[in-house]
Structure formats: C-alpha cells, structure tokens
Amino acid sequence: MGELPVVVVGAGPTGLAAAAHLTERGLTPLVLEAGDGPGWTVSQWHHVRLFSPWSELIDPAAERLLKSSGWTAPDVGAYPTGSEWVSSYLQPLATLLTGQIRYGARVTGVARHGRDRLVDVGRETAPLTVYTATAGGTRRITAQAIIDASGTWTTPNPLGGDGLPALGEPEARDRITYRIPDLANASVRERFTGRRVAVAGSGHSALTALVALADLARDHPGTEILWLLRRGAVGNVFGGGGEDQLPARGALGLRAKAAAVDGHVRTVTGFRTANVDRDPDGRLVLNSFDGHRLEPVDGVVVLTGFRPDLSWLSEVRLDLDPVLQAPRALAPLIDPNVHSCGTVYPHGAAELVQPEPRVYLVGMKSYGRAPTFLALTGYEQVRSVVAAIAGDDDAARRVELTLPETGVCGGTGVFDEPVGSDSSGCCGPAGPVQISLTGSVAG
Incomplete structure (x- = not known):
C-alpha cells in the first residue's frame, strides 16, 4: 500500500x-x-x-x-x-x-x-x-x-429560491451568468452598459459584482442595478467593516454599504425567485414565491453560492451533514445559521x-x-x-493556525422570520441603497 x-x-x-x-x-x-x-x-x-x-x-x-x-x-x-x-x-x-x-x-x-x-x-x-x-x-x-x-466552482447554486432552478431559468441562460462579470472585457462590459441588471446573492462575490456595476452605472447613465436579497432585511450582509481582521474584506463591505446620491443600486429584500419569464422584447421577468413580480431586466448575475458535486463519490462511504453536505464533525463549526468564518x-x-x-x-x-x-x-x-x-x-x-476574524458575531440569517409591516421587504416600502465605490475587491 x-x-x-x-x-x-x-x-x-x-x-x-x-x-x-x-x-x-x-x-x-x-x-x-x-x-x-x-x-x-x-x-x-x-x-x-x-x-x-x-x-x-x-x-x-x-x-x-x-x-x-x-x-x-x-x-x-x-x-x-x-x-x-x-x-x-x-x-x-x-x-x-x-x-x-x-x-x-x-x-x-x-x-x-x-x-x-x-x-x-x-x-x-x-x-x-x-x-x-x-x-x-x-x-x-x-x-x-x-x-x-x-472545490465547488463548477456547481454554482441556481437562482431559484428553493435550491432548485427556477421555472424558466435553464431556458434563460442566454441572459444569466453565474460568475462575477469581467467589466474590463469590452464585450462583457457592453452587455451591461445602459441596461437594467439584477444581482442575486448576499456574499462577498455579490458585493464585488455590485462594486463593479456601481462604477459602471456612475460612468454610464441609464445603467440600473437591482440587488435581490432572499433575506427580509439587509442586516449584517455588509460584514464586520472596521472590525474585520482582513482589512480588504472589511473595506469591501464598507464600500458596498456606503450610500451615495446617484441611486444606481436598488435593493429588493425578501425575494426568493420562483419563475423566470420573458417579456415581448426578450427581457427577463423574475417572480417570487410570494407572488412579487419585478420589472423586466436585461440580464441577471446569480451569485448565490456553490454546492459540492458528490456524484462521483457514490461508491465510497461518506458521513455528511444532511443540511450542509459537509463532513458531519465539521458542519456545526461552519453552519451559516450560526457562524461566520471568523468564529470557525x-x-x-x-x-x-x-x-x-x-x-x-x-x-x-x-x-x-x-x-x-x-x-x-x-x-x-x-x-x-x-x-x-x-x-x-x-x-x-496539532493546531497550527489562527484565522482572522470577520468582525461579525453570530449567524448570517440565511432565512428570516416573515416580513413585518415595518420591513423594507419586497412587498413593503423598498428604499434604494446607493453604492459609491472605487476598485474591485473580493474573496
């Protein structure tokens, strides 16, 4: 052996x-x-x-x-x-x-x-x-x-809010990307310039995309960004800011949180996509599980995380957490309902x-x-x-490592209690969150 x-x-x-x-x-x-x-x-x-x-x-x-x-x-x-x-x-x-x-x-x-x-x-x-x-x-x-x-790069999570592709999502792949767009590429930049774009996700990749698209919107009037959050409120989505022991990670959240006067980014909270339709012009119309319908968008950037491909491990014996699909002993340490990476x-x-x-x-x-x-x-x-x-x-x-803390204590709130009447969820008042940022920093 x-x-x-x-x-x-x-x-x-x-x-x-x-x-x-x-x-x-x-x-x-x-x-x-x-x-x-x-x-x-x-x-x-x-x-x-x-x-x-x-x-x-x-x-x-x-x-x-x-x-x-x-x-x-x-x-x-x-x-x-x-x-x-x-x-x-x-x-x-x-x-x-x-x-x-x-x-x-x-x-x-x-x-x-x-x-x-x-x-x-x-x-x-x-x-x-x-x-x-x-x-x-x-x-x-x-x-x-x-x-x-x-890794998990080749198996990104879908747009669908229940973990499965939304109805119509596979047929709309011509207007959906599951990667952070490279706006330095002229052909990619052209796809977003002067368009209405939805960004789905709340992690560092989504924040990075918002930073880049906000710069584009500032330089090219007519570019509009909708930020779709599945949670009922923005909460701690921006991270620990100055308390983050990785300064660039904290800066990313702070920049994404910074309000500006231009209003290029609007948040839509509590939105869990159920269906993707097309309007007569071929643009995409997203519908939520609670019946909310967004105005047509020219494209969607889906940055909702990843999942492991376990298909080729089917003949070996694995003990995985039924929720996270992570090794069972590791799962309680990394559960996003409880932890951020600084508490692992x-x-x-x-x-x-x-x-x-x-x-x-x-x-x-x-x-x-x-x-x-x-x-x-x-x-x-x-x-x-x-x-x-x-x-x-x-x-x-032996333990030979100390991880930098995020400055965020507790869970990320992957699912919220029902949206109350005083919430800024999709079915209540939804004020814009404006982003004024420079640079592109991500994890």
Whole structure:
C-alpha cells in the first residue's frame, strides 16, 4: 500500500498544497486536474482581486518547496488578482511538481478496490480505485488514499429560491451568468452598459459584482442595478467593516454599504425567485414565491453560492451533514445559521475523517454549501490530513493556525422570520441603497 500514490483531485491552491505536503513527507502525490492547467478554476475569475494578502495565500510547505528552487515570493502585503495568484504562485509550484500532475483528467468515480459500498470485508486494507475520463478514454488508477480538493466552482447554486432552478431559468441562460462579470472585457462590459441588471446573492462575490456595476452605472447613465436579497432585511450582509481582521474584506463591505446620491443600486429584500419569464422584447421577468413580480431586466448575475458535486463519490462511504453536505464533525463549526468564518476554529483530519478509510474531502469541497472559506483553512486542513496519512498522529492533531476574524458575531440569517409591516421587504416600502465605490475587491 505504501508504494501506491496518494491521489489528489484538483490542482487548485488546496490540491497543490496537499501535493507539496505529501512530497515533503516522502509520499508520492498524483494530482488529477480536469482543466488544462494549474488553478484552472481560479483562472475563471482571473479579474477578481482577493481580499486576502499574499501572506495568507501561500502554503508553508509549498513555499519551502518553491524557495528551494530559487523562487522569489511576491510582496506579502499585496493583494493579488486571481490571474496573479496563478502566474506568481500556482504555476511555478505546478512546474516543480511536473510528472505528478495529470491535466485533462476528470475524476468520474472512486471505489474500494474490487468492492462496492455494500461490502464490509477488506475495506481497511484494500486500496482505492479512481476512474478518470481523459482524451484517451477512461483510465483506472490504484491509490492508497484520496484527497478530494476538487472545490465547488463548477456547481454554482441556481437562482431559484428553493435550491432548485427556477421555472424558466435553464431556458434563460442566454441572459444569466453565474460568475462575477469581467467589466474590463469590452464585450462583457457592453452587455451591461445602459441596461437594467439584477444581482442575486448576499456574499462577498455579490458585493464585488455590485462594486463593479456601481462604477459602471456612475460612468454610464441609464445603467440600473437591482440587488435581490432572499433575506427580509439587509442586516449584517455588509460584514464586520472596521472590525474585520482582513482589512480588504472589511473595506469591501464598507464600500458596498456606503450610500451615495446617484441611486444606481436598488435593493429588493425578501425575494426568493420562483419563475423566470420573458417579456415581448426578450427581457427577463423574475417572480417570487410570494407572488412579487419585478420589472423586466436585461440580464441577471446569480451569485448565490456553490454546492459540492458528490456524484462521483457514490461508491465510497461518506458521513455528511444532511443540511450542509459537509463532513458531519465539521458542519456545526461552519453552519451559516450560526457562524461566520471568523468564529470557525482551525480543524484538520479529526473533523474531516470519513467512514471510508483514507478518503478526505478538503478545501471548498469540505465546506459543502457553507460560504466564507479561506485559503488558510484549506492549507491547515491538508497539513493535518497528510500527517494522518503518513501516520504522524501528533502532527495531525496539532493546531497550527489562527484565522482572522470577520468582525461579525453570530449567524448570517440565511432565512428570516416573515416580513413585518415595518420591513423594507419586497412587498413593503423598498428604499434604494446607493453604492459609491472605487476598485474591485473580493474573496
């Protein structure tokens, strides 16, 4: 078993950090990446600037490996874009791991060698088999352990307010995007300039989109933005502001909260989309579950979070929280009804262990549907998990990380009590929230 590789699914920041830790401990990593290069999903949001500085975006084991090759670290106090994170860190790291990464290899299944999930005998000692779809066909790989760092980027949550696509949503994909728009791209910018656009979501991605679109609206009269919130009031959606220990994250919320006189952004609270219709001109008309109907919009930016793809793990035994789809022991620490990311203490193998021996979900995938994941969290997870795989139980149990607090205490209020008569919900008075912001900072 010890001669087999440890398969890491995903060549993003967490997956490559896992490979660096495995290499440092003398284990053989085999990283399987569905995309055509390292940090493929990060490259999809290349234009977005992170709210974590370089000092919190570089894994310690990866840094040691990089520095041994003469790599020069970026300015630790600077805030990179997604593109810079890839070019200055992930690409050089992947180059050092050449031969241990397979691109264009999409994992389609994981099982215990020669056993389906019903078989008890031999699960502790038998290796794992990993099936991949490649340009050359389906391949099967034998592994001693699996570290699933595949993330959640490819499975964004829908616009529909009940967790399923709204009626008409799939047919309206020509006017719906599930990514932060890159307004530096002329063709993308043209799609939003002078248009009425709805932004659905309340997290950092939604705030980032509002910042960028508010700038566009300020420079191009006629551009109008509707901000759709599922909660009944704005509440603490803007975060901890000056109390946030990540200053750029706090600044993002403060900027999004700042009222201006122009009135380019209007909030619609308590709106949970049920149907997407079209008007005679082809524009989209959104309807809520309580019967509220919005004026037609030219496009919708859906930034309502992500969820894990568990389909290819159906033949291994997982113990996941029924609400978050996160490892059961981790779920109470990250439940958005209770916690923000600043109240989640560091965790590792003990919280991530599964009934299936030597199978671990890490990184964004480990958070299931919970938001506010930090790169630092993923790096600590893989340090502990790799230590456990290597048999170093003392190192696996140690906590070697302090997370920056958000300045937000308590839950995010993912669902509110019924909107009262004095509320600013969609069916009551809805005053505009105006945004006057510069720059684009996001997580």
